Amino acid sequence: MPYLLTINGQSHEIDVEGDMPLLWVVREQLNLTGTKFGCGMAQCGACTVQIDGVATRTCVLTVADSVGKNIVTIEGLQSPQALAIQTAWVELQVPQCGYCQSGQVVSATTLLEQNSNPTDADIDAAMSGNICRCGTYPRIKAGIKMAAAQFYNAAGAA
């Protein structure tokens, strides 16, 4: 049965079984391959996308439950916070293998959209669901702080 999904601002009619996780719809039906498969059971965060502004694991979210939501994948991130995070990621050379990084960027962007001046504890809380086997954690933390400085200073100056 067809499901109507809104992904990165576009409507897509997807004809798959309702129990198919959104992850596989995004990756295999829509060829948005930035969102990654790492564990399939909400343990690693590689499959994270924003759903109505919330960082969400798509490997355990069915397509049926995704209908009517505003879905934003790594390819569709556009907020100033996303741009700041991605700029910091390149500048600090955060990614190594990169496989976890779409999920990291989505989680970090979501954190920054909600909290423009996160503490170390805020970062640990928001990011500990995203595993990085390459151990880029110190640079992720530094990247979030670098990106946050932009908003915090801007807000402070305003």
Place this chain on the structure above:
Amino acid sequence: MNINRFLKSAAGHQTVDNSRRSFLKVSAGTSAGLMLGVSFNGSALAQSAATDAALELNAFVSITPDNVVKVLIKHLEMGQGVYTGLATCIAEEMDAAWSQVECEHAPANTARYANLLMGQQGTGGSTAIANSFMQMRQAGAAARSMLVSAAAAQWQVPASEITVSNGILTHGARSATFGELAIAAAQQPSPDAESLSLKTPAEFKLIGQENTLRKDVGKHNGAAIYTQDVKLPGMLTAVVAHSPRFGGKVKSFDAGAALARHGVRQVFEIDSGIAVLATDYWSATKGRELLSIEWDDSAAETRGTADILQQYRGLVDTAGAVAESHGDAEQTLAQSADVTELVFEYPYLAHAQMEPMNCVAQVNGTSAEMWYGCQSASGDQAAIAQLLGTGIEHVKINTVFAGGGFGRRANPVSDYVLEAVRIARQVQGTPVKLVWSREDDMQAGYYRPAYVHKLSASQDANGKPAAIQIRVAGQSIMAGTSLGAMMISNGIDITSVEGLSDMSYDIPERQVELHSTQVGIPVQWWRSVGHTHTAFSKEVFIDALARKAGADPVAYRLELLKNNPRETAVLQLAAEKAGWGTTQLPAGWGRGVAVHTSFGSTVAEIVDVSVQGNNFKVERVVAAIDCGIAVNPSIVRAQVESAIAYGLSAALADEVTLTAGNVDQTNFHTYRVLRMNAMPSVETHIVPSTNPPSGVGEPGTPPIAPAVANALAAVTGRTFTRLPLKLA
């Protein structure tokens, strides 16, 4: 390039570790003929498939008319930064602008793209920069020379009067970009290696610079392509039901329900289990759940890890094959009234790289085309060719980024690669993407083996170790592989004892013995190989001896490293930067140290831990590394951070156990790995050096676990001899 010269320079390096020595021996011995044929030019017969021959300056460099310097990377980019590192060496000698450089993976072609320390095309042993530092620079210098010759001919001026900088050639008022001279340069004869003059370290503009951005781009925005992302017309996705026990075989199976499922196209038996092919991954996994399979376990490993470790504990009480012997340690220990003895235990470890194993294969009769993160090009290509009864020239490998490796993607028997080919050849002409779930990956074996070590030592009147005896029991990762003949001699797999048999501490009498065990659990190298366990035993044991001698752990080590200026300097740098002995720690905190040399590089790490009840947290790591010339300091630091995180994960949590032959762990909820909240701050200091580059990807891993254990010992007064570390 002249391999003899390379060997000389590498061997003349202050400390060349054992595995490096073995690789050199391998290269010099069995593959010398092949090695001599390798240069930046590649063999005349072997044309690169990946670039336009008209634009090719040599095996590694092409320039396009739109001014892109395209560099072919002979190693797998799996996060270690090899795209950036190799391209830096080329761009340096070419005087290219960094912004005009683009990288792509070279095809599988041993004649052109061998790892000069291995004699075959492959990535591992932290050798990517070490083996190609001179080769890449010569490739860059040769390309520069061809550009200059082309300009000299066009402008009718002497080549010696042309200058090159930032991708522009200049003579007086005339100038040209690389792109403008691309076609003319490619037609110039390739210069003789001996005629090229390379820069001195003082002349480097890119090598050693901080701000060279990485060339493995598209990883911040989801654009980078991994095996998992490869999609070909008509492609099917395959999953495989593997035997729950290693060595189990299919006795019978019923595919009826699976075949009836929407999306499932085919189900058939292959060597390693039952393959389910479907239009998409979800349908394939759902189909697999509907299989009913009866397994034949008559040849399977049915022991659990408890039984296996029990056996090893018995083994280390008996004499093993002698790997290293000086003096008569056994006799001295027998006569000593006070012997310190510790037994260490190490679990099996999964690599748990972020991208579970996968591979795309298309087979047409006796030819195959592959798409995957290929870490062992020569080995995989030969294995595929053998399986298909064809020549390696009929096996084309397209390498894409790997979502981590840590050793796993270079499987000694090409396990996941051949599984993909076995499936693809049953559906001739159809591309097949083999995808392992996390559970498949976790339970497929090829683990870092479990080991038990027993270390015994006596001390002289000053507390210095007088004699040491070390016994190691565990599986050989080289036995039964194509590398076995090279890496095992007289019953000793050097990778089982490396780090112990060649330890730097000056101990007059020492004996290292090995029991290589037969267990039906597939094993493989894991980031830093033997050093993953040997460094722990060595460094925790030395700390225990220092405590017994009432000595400071750093001072005690320095005393034993008097003949090793390199380890001394690295240890002193780390101690100074960490404030060893000079800064006060809060109550409940402890500080520990470890220093170890592996893959030609020395790393010292100093760790602060805080202990609360039965819990502890690693708060801070200060590391110092001597890796020769740091081609890209930011990547060196990133690799040290990464190596620490990877080793710390094993120190704190990683452990594969088996019960009656079944792997107990399935996914990240049971195989727990390091997360952000347990990551300490890491500060890395690089020892300035003009020595040739040595390993960077692995040497940061070995010292972390013992440094943490020693820090815990400083707080608790207890000695920790089992990984992962637990206070209670």
